[in-house]
Amino acid sequence: MASHKPFENFTTEWLTEALRASGYLTHGSVNNIHLQPLSEVLFSAPKIRRLEIEYSKDAVGDIPDKIILKLAPKEKEYFFYARILAVMGNVPAPHCYLAKQSDDKSQALFLLEDLSDTHFQTEWPVPPSLELCETAIDCLSSIHAFWWNDRRLESELRAKVTKGNYWSGRINEAINKLPEFLDFIGDRLSADRKRIYEKVLSSSNRHWMPDSARNARTFLHGDIHFWNFLFPKDPSKQEICIFDWNSWDIGKGTNDLAYMMGLHWYPDLRQRRERSLLRRYHNNLLKKGVSNYSWDDCWLDYRESCIMNLFIPIWQWQRGVSSIVWWSHLERSFLTFAELNLLDLLQAV
Structure with missing residues (x-):
């Protein structure tokens, strides 16, 4: 070839x-x-x-x-x-x-x-129904539970993480491009929001960084929005599928979840679904044998993962992704940051 x-x-x-x-x-x-x-x-x-x-x-x-x-x-x-x-x-x-x-x-x-006869994608950017979201969460939690603190993550997979898109690389690119982005965005981003970037980067709490994990590491999809799921037309005959595995990664499982919900959902929908889906995810982990991981651990991990979302739109901007995508992500990442009181986490170590 x-x-x-x-x-x-x-x-x-x-x-x-x-x-x-x-x-x-x-x-x-x-x-x-x-x-x-x-x-x-x-x-x-x-x-x-x-x-x-x-x-x-x-x-x-x-x-x-x-x-x-x-x-x-x-x-x-x-x-x-x-x-x-x-x-x-x-x-x-x-x-x-x-x-x-x-x-x-x-x-x-x-x-x-080719799964087009048996599966379907939901329409981007409209979020799926709650039932489909639950199916997606069940699927993702099974993958995370399988790889939870598995020694092969380091011994067999780690060397390949950087051979394509990976979270640490993307976030570091975004941090390096931050001054250029802020100059470009000008007064379209408020002074208060610009100061949030300063507070994040100057904080002694670095657990929001993608390569940090307070509790455990697992195998991540790395680009797991709901439109990378293929839902079965007949769930009694087919299983849900995930595609586009070119950005798989290693890190805390909530990095995938924060990307799915904290970055892609506006407040009204997120307020109604976020905690229940996270609870479902956490319960599934426990059912599949994950131990020493409390609900409080999961919620803290998720909130810290949502801090990382602030930098994803910058990475997308500097890579030439359409403004239709990164501009909406920028707004939602700040809305999530405010609503989940993520500034408080930057003052804790």
Whole structure:
């Protein structure tokens, strides 16, 4: 696979060999490939395509007629599908028919299960129903419980964390860009809010930083908003799935939760759902064997994780993410900061 133009070699011959090598096509060949436009793809992202595949009449094997082709930068998602999935067993992720990495490890290609017939995404940016939120929380808590203080986080996974987006890297980038951002934003951000950044960075309490954990570390998705969940159309037959694993990380579980709710929800909805969903998350951890982690521990972790949210819009801004995204995140992060009295935490160690 050419690392600079991975689509160059994506032909019927290439796909035939790939499916044969992975054991899904035991006889016959791929005759034709139809690339679907992004608007028709369940996964709406720039480097993802839906393929409809035509096989020769003599084709034999466990072969899909629809498949998702995804390209991801660097190594992290490849490592997830090639190594981490096997460790976790029953993982709520699309089945991967093929994971292939470029020689220089700058890009990876995946052939993933197309779940568009059995699953759905909710409409961005409208939050899901409470029932769907509970399903998502149950799914995420199972992943966190599985990896809770697992020694393999450090011995096997830690070295790959920086091979792509990771929270410490993103937040440090944002801190470095803060003066430039404040100059850019000018009087569109109040003086009081600008001083909050000063208080956060000058505080002796550094537990809000993504690499800090008072109680435990676990495996994080790293970009776990509700639109990275695929909900089953028939829950009696299918399970919920999570996709876009290119930013997985290691840290306290509430970093995922603060990103899901503290950053993405406005006060009215968050006030009605936040604590009940956090309680559900905490109870699920205990049911799955997590110990020495009280509700007070969980609530404190969550509040400190929400402090980190102040810097996410800055990172998005300096990376060229649309202002439709980062401007709303900026407002919600400050609203959460005020409502949860997070300034009080900066005075505690």
